[in-house]
Amino acid sequence: MPKSTKKSGSGSTSKKAASQAKSKQSLNKMKQDAANTVGVTLNQDGNGHLTSREAGSIGGQMVKKMCPVRTMKFDRKYRWLDGHSKTFTYEIRMIA
Numbered sequence: 001m002p003k004s005t006k007k008s009g010s011g012s013t014s015k016k017a018a019s020q021a022k023s024k025q026s027l028n029k030m031k032q033d034a035a036n037t038v039g040v041t042l043n044q045d046g047n048g049h050l051t052s053r054e055a056g057s058i059g060g061q062m063v064k065k066m067c068p069v070r071t072m073k074f075d076r077k078y079r080w081l082d083g084h085s086k087t088f089t090y091e092i093r094m095i096a
Contacts, residue, residue, distance in 0.1 A: 034061035 035042045038057040040050065047055070070092045 030062055030065060031058060034058045034065070037061050 032042060035058050038054070038061060040054045040058060043049070050058075
């Protein structure tokens, strides 16, 4: 069976390119902010000079911003000890 090909108009191609450029700019800004947070200087022409630890620190900061941790605290009564309670903390990482 022949495959059908769908042609898109040139307008959707330019919108997609603009969207990709905007996304790339946003990620570069986030990367620069993360690098400033951990005290690393990034170059415009390449970042081959970074150590694995520095690059990992930048990536870790970016993940923290993209996937924030939700924390909930509440008191829970012990079932076997009357009148005692303990505070539990749950951390949940939301992944889309």
